Every structure is written in structure tokens, then in C-alpha cells.
Amino acid sequence: MSRRSAAEDLARGLRVTPFVAGRWQPESTQDTFDVVDPVTERPLVTVTEADAATVDKAVVSARDALDDGEWGRMDGAARGQLLLAFAQLIEDRAEDFADLESLDVGKPGIEGRVIDLPQTVATFRHYAGWADKLTGQSIPTPGYQGRRTLSYTVRQPVGVVAAITPWNSPTMIGSWKVAPALAAGCTVVLKPPEDAPLTSLLLAQLAEEAGFPAGVFNVVPGRGATTGNTLVEHPGVDKISFTGSPETGRIVAAAAARNFRPTTLELGGKSPQIVFADADLDAAAAGVALGIFANQGEVCAAGSRILVARTIHDEFVERLVAHAAKIVLGDPFDDGTTMGALINAEQRERVLRYVQTGRDEGARLVTGGGRPERRGYFVEPTLFADASPEMTIAREEIFGPVGTILAFDDDHQAVAIANDSNYALAATLWTTDLSRAHTVAARVRAGAVAVNGWSPLDARLPWGGSKLSGLGRELGWAGIEANTELKTITVIL
Numbered sequence: 001m002s003r004r005s006a007a008e009d010l011a012r013g014l015r016v017t018p019f020v021a022g023r024w025q026p027e028s029t030q031d032t033f034d035v036v037d038p039v040t041e042r043p044l045v046t047v048t049e050a051d052a053a054t055v056d057k058a059v060v061s062a063r064d065a066l067d068d069g070e071w072g073r074m075d076g077a078a079r080g081q082l083l084l085a086f087a088q089l090i091e092d093r094a095e096d097f098a099d100l101e102s103l104d105v106g107k108p109g110i111e112g113r114v115i116d117l118p119q120t121v122a123t124f125r126h127y128a129g130w131a132d133k134l135t136g137q138s139i140p141t142p143g144y145q146g147r148r149t150l151s152y153t154v155r156q157p158v159g160v161v162a163a164i165t166p167w168n169s170p171t172m173i174g175s176w177k178v179a180p181a182l183a184a185g186c187t188v189v190l191k192p193p194e195d196a197p198l199t200s201l202l203l204a205q206l207a208e209e210a211g212f213p214a215g216v217f218n219v220v221p222g223r224g225a226t227t228g229n230t231l232v233e234h235p236g237v238d239k240i241s242f243t244g245s246p247e248t249g250r251i252v253a254a255a256a257a258r259n260f261r262p263t264t265l266e267l268g269g270k271s272p273q274i275v276f277a278d279a280d281l282d283a284a285a286a287g288v289a290l291g292i293f294a295n296q297g298e299v300c301a302a303g304s305r306i307l308v309a310r311t312i313h314d315e316f317v318e319r320l321v322a323h324a325a326k327i328v329l330g331d332p333f334d335d336g337t338t339m340g341a342l343i344n345a346e347q348r349e350r351v352l353r354y355v356q357t358g359r360d361e362g363a364r365l366v367t368g369g370g371r372p373e374r375r376g377y378f379v380e381p382t383l384f385a386d387a388s389p390e391m392t393i394a395r396e397e398i399f400g401p402v403g404t405i406l407a408f409d410d411d412h413q414a415v416a417i418a419n420d421s422n423y424a425l426a427a428t429l430w431t432t433d434l435s436r437a438h439t440v441a442a443r444v445r446a447g448a449v450a451v452n453g454w455s456p457l458d459a460r461l462p463w464g465g466s467k468l469s470g471l472g473r474e475l476g477w478a479g480i481e482a483n484t485e486l487k488t489i490t491v492i493l
């Protein structure tokens with residue numbers, strides 16, 4: 001049996017109903033949606049959508065698990081042990097996760113195996129380590145009406161966390177939300193993307209196997225406008241952690257604001273990759289190409305604005321074009337495929353519209369720009385040169401394999417172009433000059449700056465942006481802070 005048909009069998013064998021209050025909910029013929037394979041354009045499975053009553057049951061059971069269940073009383077070290085067991089179960093099924101993600105998302109198998117799954121497992125292990133270290137402080141105060149006082153803080157779980165994930169890397173981004181919430185002692189209702197819910201359903205199966213008490217981890221598959229909207233509007237949700245588009249982020253933030261609930265929003269970017277004339281050009285070309293073409297460019301941190309020093313501009317464009325030429329578009333299950341399909345027909349058309357806009361506005365198409373003659377939602381790796389900062393393709397997030405190359409004359413201008421953006425998520429700098437690296441890193445507005453590499457992923461490193469890129473930080477200690485509240489206790493002695 002080929003790897004693809006084994007993966008399709010695996011998908012068909014999954015439980016595809018909501019996992020709520022420790023139970024798989026019954027199938028429904030009313031509220032269902034099809035999950036389509038972006039490579040074959042065929043439906044893979046039909047998933048039962050979580051309706052309003054099911055979302056309510058999930059939120060109520062999550063609250064009960066906190067207030068009345070063993071989870072609320074569980075020692076941090078025991079939570080850590082559960083997270084470690086969960087991480088191990090995920091690692092044991094890493095191949096299955098990677099295959100399901102290739103089927104669901106269209107990404108080459110190698111990416112799931114080398115990036116998404118190891119990062120997911122590492123994230124659960126990282127947060128397992130925090131679970132028993134959530135300490136407060138004791139704070140000396142001068143006393144109260146002549147009596148001595150003891151004041152201290154305790155760090156408590158923020159409560160029921162609604163986690164809403166996007167389709168580009170649902171497993172890994174899901175782990176960024178679920179792992180810190182569980183480590184902090186919260187309970188979670190995860191709403192996976194309707195285009196790619198399969199790995200989140202497998203995650204629910206493994207959470208059940210790991211032995212999390214009922215209600216601690218719920219998965220409510222469904223569409224955004226229905227299940228997602230019901231979840232963010234639910235008054236029992238204490239915190240919302242969302243990754244997706246700025247348009248949907250705005251709806252989510254407005255719903256959260258009505259009840260002043262904290263939110264973490266990660267909404268994408270138009271991240272600059274700045275190549276200075278003193279850069280190691282071999283390394284820079286390889287890194288910049290990875291930065292825009294990995295995961296078909298469907299990456300929040302995709303380095304889609306490529307700023308190149310004018311003195312090396314032409315040579316660098318040639319090098320990038322050579323890298324693009326080496327990319328092998330194809331079925332994620334074929335050996336040698338280095339770029340898969342986009343998530344759906346709508347996304348492909350959106351990307352192709354941007355390509356047309358780039359041509360219309362006068363940028364020079366130097367490679368790609370079309371779709372190959374084959375089934376599937378593919379778009380060729382595409383590069384535009386001679387772009388100017390005001391062009392649409394230099395300003396808007398395309399979320400596809402389209403890089404826009406702009407020339408700059410000096411460091412000041414490079415920083416000005418980089419910061420002239422509605423987004424501020426990530427940036428990469430390519431230079432061998434230590435002083436320039438630190439100086440520019442300090443001046444570029446972004447949540448994360450990588451020098452001579454592309455956004456290293458690591459559960460220890462805080463992640464997030466500002467402006468249209470969102471609000472707050474995930475990962476590292478920031479992930480614990482985002483899922484806890486400080487309580488101040490003062491005892492008048």
C-alpha cells in the first residue's frame with residue numbers, strides 16, 4: 001500500500017465528531033462539513049460540526065473540571081506528568097500526524113516530520129517543565145493600622161481557554177495554545193480549522209489515552225462563522241487564544257472586549273528579510289528562499305518582503321531565482337516534493353489575483369506566477385523584482401509562495417521600508433557586521449528578529465507581534481503569563 005493510501009485509510013478511520021466532556025459526541029447528519037484534500041480535490045472525510053449545544057457542553061464541562069473536578073485540585077507536578085505522557089503519545093504517532101497534515105494541508109511530508117511534529121512534542125515537554133514552577137512572590141509592606149502584614153501573590157489559571165487555530169500548521173500552532181494552558185492549570189476548548197481538523201481530532205484521541213480528566217481538553221470541530229463564533233461569544237470562556245487572519249481576529253477581539261476577556265491574537269505579517277551587501281550571499285539566498293517558500297508560503301512569519309542592498313540586488317535576484325527553480329511542486333507523499341498545494345481553491349485564486357495585481361502595478365515577474373497543469377490547488381513559486389514599497393504586493397499579506405523584492409540604498413532606508421508596514425511580526429537580517437546586526441535588530445519593528453537565519457522555532461522563545469500582526473505573546477514564560485492571573489493576598493497579622 002502506498003503511503004498516500006495508508007494516510008487516507010488513517011483519515012477514514014479517525015473519530016470525526018466533537019470530543020467533549022471526555023466523550024466522543026454522536027454523529028450528526030445535519031451539521032457536517034467535508035474535509036477536502038487540496039492535492040486530489042476529493043473529500044477525505046465528513047466531520048460532525050459542534051453545534052451551539054455541543055459548544056455549550058464543552059465550555060460547561062471545562063468549567064466544571066476546574067471548579068469541581070480533580071484537575072482543579074491537581075498538583076502542578078502531576079499536571080506536568082500528564083503533559084509528558086501526552087507528549088510521548090504524540091511522538092509515538094508523529095508519522096501519523098505528519099501524514100494527516102500532508103493530506104489535510106497539502107504540505108510536503110518532510111516539513112511535518114522535521115518541523116511541525118518535533119516542535120509540537122518539544123512544546124508539550126517544555127510546558128510540562130513549567131507546570132510545577134508557577135510560583136508567586138512575597139512582598140514586604142509596612143503594615144496595616146499598626147499591625148504587621150504578610151502580602152504575597154499566587155499565580156492562578158485564567159480559567160476556560162478557547163483556542164482557535166488556523167489551517168497552515170494546525171498541530172504545531174495548536175500545541176502553542178494547548179500546552180501552556182494545561183500547564184497553567186486551565187482547561188481548553190480547541191476549535192480546529194474547518195479546512196484541516198484531522199490532527200486535532202487525533203490529538204483528542206491521545207488526550208483521552210493520556211488520561212486527562214473529563215472536560216480538561218475538548219475539541220469542537222466546525223466552521224468559523226458557526227462553531228467558532230458560538231465559542232468566542234460564550235460567556236463561560238475566560239480567555240481566547242486565536243491565530244488566523246486580521247479580519248477574523250478583529251471579530252474575535254470585539255467579542256472578547258464585550259466581557260473584557262483577555263486575548264492572545266496572532267494574525268500574520270508581511271515580514272521583511274533584509275539582505276545587506278556584506279551578507280554571506282549563499283547562506284542568505286538559501287535562507288530567504290526558505291523564508292518565503294516553506295509551507296507554500298502559507299506561514300504567518302513568511303518573509304514575503306525581500307529587501308536587498310542595491311549593490312548586490314541583481315546578483316541576489318539571480319540566486320533567488322535559481323533556488324526557486326530547484327523547488328519541486330507535487331504530491332506531498334511523493335519523494336522529492338519540496339512544495340505542496342495551497343489549502344483550497346479560494347486561496348489559490350486569491351494568490352493568483354495578487355500575482356495579477358503585481359503585474360498590473362508594474363513589478364517585474366522574475367519567476368513563476370502561474371499554476372501548473374495538474375489537479376490540485378498548486379501555485380508556482382513566484383518572485384517579483386523592481387517592486388516599490390507602495391505596491392499592493394509589498395504591503396498586503398498574500399499567504400502563498402510569492403516573494404516581493406525591493407532594493408534599498410542604505411541602512412536607514414532599509415529600516416524605513418521594513419517599518420513602513422501595517423504588520424510587525426517577524427524580520428530576518430542577513431549581514432556579517434555584528435554592529436549592524438544589533439543596531440538594525442533594535443530598530444526594526446517586529447516581535448521577533450532573526451539574524452542570519454529564518455525565525456528559529458523553539459518553545460522557549462516568545463512569539464507574537466503588534467499592529468495588525470496581533471496582540472500578546474505565546475511560548476516560553478510568556479505563554480504561562482498569558483494563561484494565568486496573579487492574585488494578591490494580604491493577611492493582617
Ligand code: ADP
Pocket residue numbers: 164165166167191192193194222223224225227228229230232243244245246248249251252
Ligand atoms: P482563513 O480566512 O485563512 O481561513 P481565519 O482567520 O478565517 O483564516 O480562520 C482562522 C480560524 O478562525 C479558523 O479556525 C476559523 O474557523 C476560525 N474562525 C473564522 N471565523 C470565525 C469567527 N467569526 N469566530 C471565531 N472563529 C472564527
